[in-house]
Amino acid sequence: MSDLQSKRTPWLLSGPALLSYALLLVVPMLMTLVLSFRSFEPMLGVQDEFVVSNYIEVFTDPYFHEIFLRTFVMSALTAFFCVLIGVPEAYILNRMRAPWKGIFLLMTLGPLLISVVVRTLGWAVIFGREGVISETIQFLGLSDGPVSLMYTQTGVLIALVHVLVPFMVLSVWASLQRLDPETERAAISLGASQFTVMRRIVLPQITPGILSGSVIVFALAATAFATPAMIGGRRLKVVATTAYDEFLHSLNWPLGASLAVVLLILNIVIITGYNRFFERKYSQVFES
Amino acid sequence: MSYLQLSNISKHFDEYVAVDNISLSVEKGEFISLLGPSGCGKTTTLQMVAGFLNPTAGSIVLDGKNITAMKPSERGLGIVFQKYALFPHMTVLENVAFGLEMRKVGKNERLQRAREALELVHLGLFIERYPRQLSGGQQQRVALARALVINPHLLLLDEPLSNLDAKLREDMQLELHDIQRRVGTTTIMVTHDQSEALAVSDRIAVMQSGRIEQIDKPFNVYEHPKSDFVSSFLGKTNTFEGRVSHGRLQVGGQHIAVDDLKLADSSNTRFALRPEKIRFCSDAPKISGKVSNRVFLGSQWIYEVQTPLGDFLIYESNNQKHDEIQEGETVGLSWDSQDMRLIAEEPASHV
Numbered sequence: 001m002s003d004l005q006s007k008r009t010p011w012l013l014s015g016p017a018l019l020s021y022a023l024l025l026v027v028p029m030l031m032t033l034v035l036s037f038r039s040f041e042p043m044l045g046v047q048d049e050f051v052v053s054n055y056i057e058v059f060t061d062p063y064f065h066e067i068f069l070r071t072f073v074m075s076a077l078t079a080f081f082c083v084l085i086g087v088p089e090a091y092i093l094n095r096m097r098a099p100w101k102g103i104f105l106l107m108t109l110g111p112l113l114i115s116v117v118v119r120t121l122g123w124a125v126i127f128g129r130e131g132v133i134s135e136t137i138q139f140l141g142l143s144d145g146p147v148s149l150m151y152t153q154t155g156v157l158i159a160l161v162h163v164l165v166p167f168m169v170l171s172v173w174a175s176l177q178r179l180d181p182e183t184e185r186a187a188i189s190l191g192a193s194q195f196t197v198m199r200r201i202v203l204p205q206i207t208p209g210i211l212s213g214s215v216i217v218f219a220l221a222a223t224a225f226a227t228p229a230m231i232g233g234r235r236l237k238v239v240a241t242t243a244y245d246e247f248l249h250s251l252n253w254p255l256g257a258s259l260a261v262v263l264l265i266l267n268i269v270i271i272t273g274y275n276r277f278f279e280r281k282y283s284q285v286f287e288s
Numbered sequence: 289m290s291y292l293q294l295s296n297i298s299k300h301f302d303e304y305v306a307v308d309n310i311s312l313s314v315e316k317g318e319f320i321s322l323l324g325p326s327g328c329g330k331t332t333t334l335q336m337v338a339g340f341l342n343p344t345a346g347s348i349v350l351d352g353k354n355i356t357a358m359k360p361s362e363r364g365l366g367i368v369f370q371k372y373a374l375f376p377h378m379t380v381l382e383n384v385a386f387g388l389e390m391r392k393v394g395k396n397e398r399l400q401r402a403r404e405a406l407e408l409v410h411l412g413l414f415i416e417r418y419p420r421q422l423s424g425g426q427q428q429r430v431a432l433a434r435a436l437v438i439n440p441h442l443l444l445l446d447e448p449l450s451n452l453d454a455k456l457r458e459d460m461q462l463e464l465h466d467i468q469r470r471v472g473t474t475t476i477m478v479t480h481d482q483s484e485a486l487a488v489s490d491r492i493a494v495m496q497s498g499r500i501e502q503i504d505k506p507f508n509v510y511e512h513p514k515s516d517f518v519s520s521f522l523g524k525t526n527t528f529e530g531r532v533s534h535g536r537l538q539v540g541g542q543h544i545a546v547d548d549l550k551l552a553d554s555s556n557t558r559f560a561l562r563p564e565k566i567r568f569c570s571d572a573p574k575i576s577g578k579v580s581n582r583v584f585l586g587s588q589w590i591y592e593v594q595t596p597l598g599d600f601l602i603y604e605s606n607n608q609k610h611d612e613i614q615e616g617e618t619v620g621l622s623w624d625s626q627d628m629r630l631i632a633e634e635p636a637s638h639v
Contacts, residue, residue: 182373185340188360189367190387190438200386204377 036258046253054258064242064259068266071238074153074228075221078160079214085161086168087210091202093169094176105173109166116163120230123159124150127231151235159227164220168213175209211278215271222267239263289352291316291474292337292442297346299332299498306332308498309346319468319475321485324495325521330478331446333495337476338444339363350441366435366473370447372427374419380406380430381415387438405437406430408467425456432464436471443468445477449484461487482522486510494518516631519560526566527631528597529558542596544574546625558631563590564603565627568610573620582615593619 039051058064093104111119126132127149134147149155179202187201188194225240232238237245239259246256290313299307307329314320322330335341337348339360347356355363366387375383381402388398406412409429419427428448435443448464449457465488468475479485485492486506493503494517502514513519516527530539532551537544537559551557577595584606591602591613600621613619 180371180373182369182371183375185360186367186369186373186434187375187386189338189363189365190434191361191364191390192386193361196390201375205375207377 032257032260035254036261038254040252040254045251054254055262057255058258058262067237067239067242068262070153070236071222071240071263072266072270074157074160074238075218077157078164078221079218081157081161082165082168082217083210083214086165086213087172087206089165090169090172090176091206094173108169111163112166116226117230119163120159120227123155123162124230127155150231151233153232153236156228156232156236156238159231160221160224163224163227164217167216167220168210171213171216172206172209175206179205207278207282211274215274218274219267219271223263289349290314291318291351292476293349294333294337295347295349297333297336297348298344299329299336299341300344305498307336307343310495310498310500311346312493312500312503314474314476316474317472319465319477319488319490321477321479321489321492322495323479323482323485323492323521325480328495329498330480330495332498334444334446334476334478337442338365338367364438364440365442365444366438366440367444368428368431368435368446368448370450372419372431372451374427374430374434376419378418379415380411380417380419380422383419383430384434384437387434391438401437402433405433408436408471409433409463424452425460428452428460432467436467436473440473443473443475445475445479447479448477450479450481457484464488486522492522494521496521511629513560513629513631516558516560519629519631524563524601524603525560526563526598526600527558527560529556530597532557539597542575546628551630560629560631561600561623561627563601564605566600566602566621566623567604568602568608568613569620569622571620572622574622576618576620579613579615579617579619582613593621595621 035046036054037050037052039047039049039053041047089108093101093108096104124131128134129146129148129150131148133149137143137147138145149158183201183205184197187197192200223240224238225244228236228238229241229244232241234241234245240263243256243259243263246252246259250256292312292314294310294312296309296311297307298305298309310329310333312320312333322333324330332341336343339355339358343356347354349355350363375386378386381399384402384405385398388401393401403412403415406415409432411426411429411433414422414426419430422430428451432448445464449460452460461484468488477485477489489506491503492506492509494501494509496517502509502518504512509518510522513522513525519525520527528539530537530544532538532546532554534553535546535551537546537557575595575597577593577600579591580594580599581592583590586606588606589604591604593600593602602621
């Protein structure tokens with residue numbers, strides 16, 4: 001094989017994937033970027049000129065500030081609760097015996113096979129004025145009228161945590177596989193209690209898994225559309241649903257595009273910053 | 289009573305009997321090896337002593353206290369795991385100090401004692417490193433220091449040297465022996481490596497199928513194996529069988545004088561003969577055979593000789609003055625009758 005040919009082969013082999021990647025991801029993103037710098041006239045539609053007014057609007061209007069802040073807080077809380085639920089879940093799953101281990105793992109990860117829309121609809125049924133929660137509370141006499149978690153921050157949060165917790169379990173599960181169970185025994189033999197083993201031996205070793213899991217969950221929560229749209233609706237907008245409304249209801253495509261671009265950039269900044277911070281903190285221990 | 293006493297210990301896993309009614313007494317300061325092939329129950333026995341497994345039957349008494357049902361965290365034993373099981377997120381010093389921290393030893397004292405333990409295993413310069421920055425041999429030493437620093441009642445070693453390369457393993461064998469002598473901790477080591485067990489232990493318990501076949505000093509176990517299994521598991525051995533009558537052993541048409549062994553007549557007798565006990569000789573050989581293979585190992589030669597008694601393995605130190613023996617050559621073999629070990633005997637039936 002000639003030198004030229006051997007240099008070309010990897011490119012030819014990865015060509016089809018590269019092409020579809022470029023066509024389906026890079027091009028639409030570039031078009032969104034270009035679109036975000038266009039102006040919009042309510043009567044005339046998108047104008048073919050270069051302006052930064054959309055960005056100025058996004059950065060100065062308190063209405064958008066509130067939406068961005070809400071999105072950030074909700075994503076951070078979702079990641080937080082996913083850690084709280086997903087870490088013990090993964091640990092317990094990992095210690096189960098066959099066949100229970102397999103059955104429960106399937107039960108945990110199975111929902112990933114079902115559409116987010118379906119899973120969120122389930123919550124809508126539970127949260128509604130005539131839903132299970134409302135009926136139960138009224139039956140117990142805790143409230144006079146119907147109670148609804150629909151269109152509330154709590155409702156969106158519960159549904160998001162439920163939808164995203166499998167990603168946390170997967171991520172922690174992966175780092176638990178690398179954990180040498182003998183280190184737990186070693187600590188026990190040295191006199192550590194079960195709680196100390198958990199806190200001093202297990203948790204520090206699965207920290208990379210928890211960190212990457214929380215990055216995944218945060219990113220997915222910040223960009224989630226279906227769940228906030230169905231539970232939060234118009235009354236509780238997040239960035240993704242706002243951008244959608246700008247595109248489809250106000251028909252202000254440039255403003256929607258600039259919202260999307262700002263969300264993307266903020267997400268990248270937050271995630272890389274978070275990664276950098278923890279990588280530096282743990283590099284001593286986990287580089288290999 | 290002995291310092292550590294295992295009495296009639298058994299462990300069943302459902303139908304499978306991993307350890308079958310074994311008893312073992314260990315004196316204070318003694319170094320005992322549990323030696324056997326995989327699946328012989330040696331690791332299960334160690335885990336029951338450590339407290340990670342509960343015996344199905346029997347009792348374990350340590351220093352007069354019955355610890356059979358005690359939690360592993362309360363037994364106060366030092367354990368060196370096969371893969372060391374160092375805490376990867378802690379420095380070497382923190383690893384070693386962990387056991388003292390659990391014992392609520394003050395910070396200054398525990399760091400001081402951890403440093404001393406690391407000096408003992410010659411790792412005084414590596415205390416700030418993380419385990420992954422150390423070689424296998426160094427990790428092994430950290431694990432040993434971590435187990436010893438708590439002044440354990442017992443030191444348990446689970447195949448401690450099996451992950452090291454051959455050269456390092458020999459060095460560590462000597463060092464392990466030396467450290468254990470100096471510290472004087474009663475030690476139980478599990479191993480499948482006979483040379484390791486021979487090198488470091490005061491006594492060896494040879495195990496097979498969940499039972500102890502023989503327990504004795506290394507020299508005795510090697511020189512006076514009580515069973516076929518022990519003789520073949522510890523070192524190489526040549527076995528052959530024949531019929532004894534009137535002070536002569538008849539094997540495959542050959543007659544070998546064994547009158548100095550004072551054997552009763554028997555129909556079927558098995559003998560074991562160590563390869564290093566056989567020597568080449570030109571006059572009055574016991575048997576003769578043809579050299580089929582030879583290997584030079586530096587300090588010694590290994591020969592394979594086809595004889596009427598079967599294939600014989602012969603070790604000869606590289607210190608012999610006779611001419612070089614070539615493959616295919618016919619040689620005479622001899623040995624002292626006392627070196628033949630009787631391992632099974634059936635009294636002569638009147639045929």
